[in-house]
Amino acid sequence: MTTRDIVFIALFAAIMAALAVFPPVMLPLLGVPITAQSMGPMLAGGVLGARRGGLAMVLFLALVAIGLPLLSGGRGGFGVFFGPTAGYLIGWIVAAVAIGWMTERVWHRLNYLTACAICVAGGIGLLYAVGVPWSAAVANVPLSAALIGSAPFLPGDVVKALIAAAVIVTVRRSYPLIPRSAATSR
């Protein structure tokens, strides 16, 4: 891990924090506000790769845990890890690592479609695979009920995955970071 890696990890943890104050987009049909923050794990994984992307999420959540109000809506502090939706926060780490890992695998032939597939699989599939059973377990509700409860966020998350994929592909063109890191860290 070079100084450059550490600086990038710190940067993406900070970008996560900035996404919390990004103007929320309203979904026209459902009226569910979608905040930009959950795009962070996709961007971190897709731009930095598995290792640095995952560590950026760990750093961000550590800063939240020590009491900085960096989650959207100004939430923060140790308490957020004990709420019913804490699984999604932990899921961000899993999602960033998975998206980073998949992006590294297809880096040389990454296009918008593969990036979309990666973001949907990691940022929605895996994220929900952690978050839904977690909230079912801590809230004592059956899995199906937790799944229904998370359904309103699905359309927004799909939109975010599509945007994140476009960002990843565009940034790759002007600022490719993954191959160089693969050469130095392995």
Place this chain on the structure above:
Amino acid sequence: MLSDLHVPGNSPVHRARPGVKLALLAVFCTAVFILDDPLVTAMSGALVALGYAAAGLRPRHAWTSLRPALWPLVIVFLAQLVLADAGTAMFVTGRFAVLILAASLLTLTTRAVDLTDSLRVGLERLSPRIPADRIALAVSLCLRFIPLVRTVLEDIRRAQWSRGLERRPLALLVPLIVRTLRTADEMAEAIEARSVE
């Protein structure tokens, strides 16, 4: 903008070592979950209330820590009401409230700096192989980056607004990432040139 949620004070709860508070919190929350009993939850709720009183915190502070979790809690309450009964709904929701309030007590009475310091010391003691100085570097860099990224985002938003592009997420995110990555690269070079490494 980057103030933590700490409420200054000089009570025994404030003065207790952050590491001790963290360990107590871990034991407390695990116990509440494992024992899984309404009576235990009620008692631990009383214990948390006692902790808030001992720290000289007002109900207003408890409310500010609970308020962000309000909607998820209401949803959980309603789900339990439908799936089980009112008693279970009260128990499950109450347990969340107790756990969140207990964890917030740590945040409210401990400065973020002290928590980071004790975390660093704890990590160093845990294993000499953990690069504690690098973790400290990452934390301080991130604290520096947060206001920077927000400023850059505001700049880009103004620029794209003048082009009529302020509603296009791509027109904001791509320049934000590319521009801050460049800054990060320069910063990494500066750090290495000064041999902070």
